[in-house]
Amino acid sequence: MIRAAFLPLALLALSAPVQARDDLGVFSSWAAFRDPGVPRCYAIARPAASGRSADYRPFASIGTWPKRQIRGQIHFRLSRKLASSPRITLAVGDRRFSLVGGGGDAWARDRRMDAAIVAAMRSAGRMTISATDSRNRRFTDRYDLTGAATAMDAATVGCARR
Template identity: 60%
Template structure:
């Protein structure tokens, strides 16, 4: 499930560390979002991580990553949280969990880890990674869930 850029119309539900929670009433959807840690390396995109809920679609806690570089065709994309590795699906500059079970496992792991990192190979064959701090992520995800709880 793709996200529009973080600059689209939204209502703030709160800031929690480097994570924000927002509601987009036009869709409707709610999401927690954070930018990746800064880097001096080349970037094709501004990387962010988002966990979204679309109540009318019955979709909850959908993990999405915008990575910093255009991905190689058929790139192996891996999310690392603590000592756990999760394979991701993706293309272009985006990556996501391959199914609901993986989404649930990733969201659960995010709640207790200090950081997460996505690693992949870019379109030029170079390895790269993006890292997100996780303090505040659990609160932002909870605020996003509550923000769309009454929407049907």
């Protein structure tokens, strides 16, 4: 039987191009998966429902690519298409980060910022990402971080076992 909390995360993982994925676990509002063919592992979550219109199906993910020696890389799919020169701000607890992005995606500026964001996520209860959309309106996607640290750990361990 599929747990109700798992279904939206499973659908999110399946919305990407079809590949074999291993479920590494569901941890509150976060889940962890492994794509053995790449190989790649990631923790992923959807933002809280907002009831407003969206251009995309948003998510936050933290990825690990062992062959590329990349660990803890942040990626956001935002709910709206970004302005040509967006101002993207991530708030994690009391920390603020200025992200880069385009289209409907946002990332940390470098590996050092990735590490700082991951560290902040481990101790905060929620995070928000705000940006300017293509219609020049500010919007915010909100995330509950309950289970995020465990999902990130599961993703890291999942790729370490390869």
